Amino acid sequence: MAFATVGAVVLDCPDPVALAGFYAELLGGTVEDDGEGWVDLKNGTGTSLAFQAAPGFVPPRWPHADGSQQFHLDLSVEDLDAAERKVVALGATVLDAEDRSRTWRVYADPAGHPFCLCAG
Incomplete structure (x- = not known):
């Protein structure tokens, strides 16, 4: 039996605000910046994309x-x-x-x- 659910799909990136903006234009939704290198894209579907700052991202x-x-x-x-x-x-x-x-x-x-x- 399942004991977990997907909370968010998280993408590491150099600029979370910019990448969240790209996906907001593509998928719709609201960008929510916590100001600490983490940004959520809420789109009302129950599944969210999140973007996390990753220094040295490749x-x-x-x-x-x-x-x-x-x-x-x-x-x-x-x-x-x-x-x-x-x-x-x-x-x-x-x-x-x-x-x-x-x-x-x-x-x-x-x-x-x-x-x-x-x-x-």
């Missing part, structure tokens, strides 16, 4: 040489092309979107965390 590499990857977010969208234009305008980097026949594409947020836009 973004994950994608794809990793051994084929594995760290944690990433899959974000559902109605229109992949329109969503791609929007996330790039917000500061995302395209990592893998060459195969336009797939139902997903890979990007990096402004701090370098990989995430996927998935046709919903």
Whole structure:
């Protein structure tokens, strides 16, 4: 039987306020800065994203040489092309979107965390 629930998904980054702003534009919600290197993005869904200052932060590499990857977010969208234009305008980097026949594409947020836009 489960004895825990997910409180938040936390992303380490060099600038929590800036990265929370990126995801607020992408997902909606309210940015709540505690002023001590921790920022929450509340979006009313019960699951929150949090952003934690990490001195010396080094973004994950994608794809990793051994084929594995760290944690990433899959974000559902109605229109992949329109969503791609929007996330790039917000500061995302395209990592893998060459195969336009797939139902997903890979990007990096402004701090370098990989995430996927998935046709919903």
